[in-house]
Amino acid sequence: KMTVKAVKMPCTAPNVYTKVPDGGWGWTIAFAFFFVEALTYGIIKSFGVFFNDLMESFDETNSRISWIISICVFVQTFTAPLSTVLSNRFGHRFVVMAGGVLISTGMVTASFARTVVDMYVTIGVISGLGYCLSFLPTVTILSQYFDKRRSLVTAVASTGECFAVFSFAPAITALKEQIGWRYSLLSVGVLQLSIVICGSLLRPIIIKEQEEVKAQPPEEPTETKYMLENEQTRTSIESIDSGVEITTSPSNVPGNTKAEPKNEEPKEHVQILVENNSTLPEPKTKLLDFSVMRDYSFICYAFFGLFATLGFFAPSLYIIPLSLSLGIGKDHSAYILSAMAIAEVFGRISAGWVLNKKPIRKIYIELICVVLLSVALFAFPFASEFWGLMTCSIFFGFMLGTVAGTHIPLLAEDDVVGIAKMSSAAGVYVFIQSLAGLAGPPLAGVLVDTTQNYSSAFYSCAAGMVLGAVFLSLVRPCKAGLCHRQQQCAEESAAEVVPDLPDDFIEMDIGKAENSGKGCDSV
Secondary structure, X not given: OOOOOOOOOOOOOOEEEOOOOOOOOHHHHHHHXXXXXXXXXXXXXXXXXXXXXXXXXXXXXXXXHHHHHHHHHHHHHXXXXXXXXXXXXXXXXXXXXXXXXXXXXXXXXXXXXXXXXXXXXXHHHHHHHHHXXXXXXXXXXXXXXXXXXXXXXXXHHOOHHHXXXXXXXXXXXXXXXXXXXXXXXXXXXXXXXXXXXXXXXXXXXXXXXXEEEEEOOOOOHHHHHHOOOHHHHHHHHHHHXXXXXXXXXXXXXXXXXXXXXXXXXXXXXXXXXXXXXXXXXXXXXXXXXXXXXXXXXHHHHHHHHHHHOHHHXXXXXXXXXXXXXXXXXXXXXXXXXXXXXXXXXXXXXXXXXXXXXXXXOHHHHHHHHHHHHHHXXXXXXXXXXXXXXXXXXXXXXXXXXXXXXXXXXXXXXXXXOOHHHHHHHXXXXXXXXXXXXXXXXXXXXXXXXXXOOOHHHHHHHHHHHHHHHHHHHOHHHHHHHHHHHHHHHHHHHHHHHOOOOOOOHXXXXXXXXXXXXXXXXXX
């Protein structure tokens, strides 16, 4: 069996394993991802505490202030391919540390802003780019350290976002009362500089798989099956006559393999572990592998992310206005939002625990969660009082946690693209999501302004989630069909390449070898 073997190196060097460790330094990266999640999405979701202060200071409307976060989220997702390219070129550690510096710079500079346009540039563009460079590489490298526990570890670590909403929102509110919103924003920017420390913990991982070569007994007649050419076959027979056993072709035998005399007792099996890179050069890593766009299963999954993203934002943006329109007080409305966040924590952990079970087809579990999330969105307009809205919010928060905490890590599953192409796939996937992230909130706002009813925003989100469920249901069939076609093509190409050899091919070479041996004896 292969064993997990970490090569002892300095803390700045990559970890080298013979297989995915499912732990080890991955626990440290999971710890770092928890705080990166808290300092990125946690701050974005808590930014609403500054809205009224910014409206008063800049004398702007709520819609113009809300564009700060809209631009930030769009830049964060739109630049995802850039994050992938930089990670493949310079490594995850450097990119995340650079992202932490950009986030902190944008927030600190925004505390000195004089107009809302300054906020668009500092928080929207600079910090938005930093959020992308910090979040995506961290979740990508975390997936590389885990296999069997990937879903559970990623789901638990992603709860940093939810805990941040609980802690940052009241803490920032209390801090504003003491030092004002500008110094509070400055403090947040300084706090986000700790992302640099989290980034420094992201040691890259290298998986050097080992293949097993089995030496057969010398009298085994099937050893000649390894030889594909006449000259190689003759060399193998002559070597056995001279007392040296060669059981594989020369390209597969390492240089330090010792010959075994013929007169020794045959051994059952001799196992030699040969590293794959001992004879073959390491392939050059592509900065951004767009071949995933030719994978039908990934295309369906990307469309799922595009339409499902429409349902991620509206409930948190419109749940309080909807509750106020139903005559619910501000305090009770805040409780509804808090209950939604608490339920999301349990949803993320529960999804990770379920997806960690074996054997299980994870893509189908995700589909069930998306369907239930659509039901939750359709239920909001039917709530007419506090407890009905509270029930819908808890149900929605729980199901949102099951989807939000798993939809990116599922890219590493073989049903989508697999772990080898996850880095490029995640960049393209999040880039496609950016379109819905930018258009979703304004679309819901237009519907609300047109119908003068907040329920229309939830209907639009539910419709997008249903479309996402349709595309998600096509992922597995597309992957199965693609694999079947590839297998057929491989079989056809193999049938064309392998020549038809005569039955007496080996016998002719053995005769030649015997004749040459007699000639040498006569000399």
